């Protein structure tokens with residue numbers, strides 16, 4: 001009976017699509033239905049988009065920074081997810097402190113999410129508070145002055161626009177804040 005699949009291309013494709021569909025249901029549709037924590041925001045998570053609409057100037061600045069992050073294509077080179085592998089928690093961590101793994105309840109308000117696709121540069125899911133403002137200013141102006149050999153391009157047009165610079169830094173400093181794991185090791189609150 002199974003040899004039919006070997007000889008019948010149409011049947012094979014239909015079966016492959018069927019299994020793909022079932023796989024999609026099991027891995028993406030079913031989990032949030034069974035585990036409500038996926039769609040429940042973390043206690044410390046801020047809905048900056050809604051806060052910005054309600055007139056919160058700090059949140060407005062962060063949302064402007066986010067749109068600059070999208071506009072400049074930072075997400076082509078940077079992901080925003082600390083995966084469950086040890087190397088990720090060390091890289092996203094702080095000296096000897098390992099960072100927590102990213103969970104869906106951290107991205108509830110993230111529309112669209114900024115998971116990214118490639119890691120040309122390091123993951124930024126826990127970068128908020130890692131460096132101080134001056135570091136970011138210098139880094140955006142000329143990444144190689146801080147990290148020799150860096151392939152991150154300089155962004156002088158952002159550094160020369162005080163409003164955009166403040167917004168982008170506010171956004172970067174807001175990343176990964178919902179899980180408080182580095183209170184004693186924070187450059188900028």
Ligand code: HEC
Nearest residue numbers: 069072073074077120121122127143147150151152153155
């Ligand atoms: C062409 C790829 C590329 C693009 C585009 C890019 N970066 Fe980077 N970025 C890198 C690389 C590579 C590094 C690691 C070397 C370094 O620190 O310069 C890095 C490092 C960083 C770091 C330090 C991370 C850490 O943990 O040390 C931050 C913050 C950062 N980038 C933010 C940004 C922002 C914001 C943008 C958009 C305005 C951006 N990057 C665009 C490649 C890129």
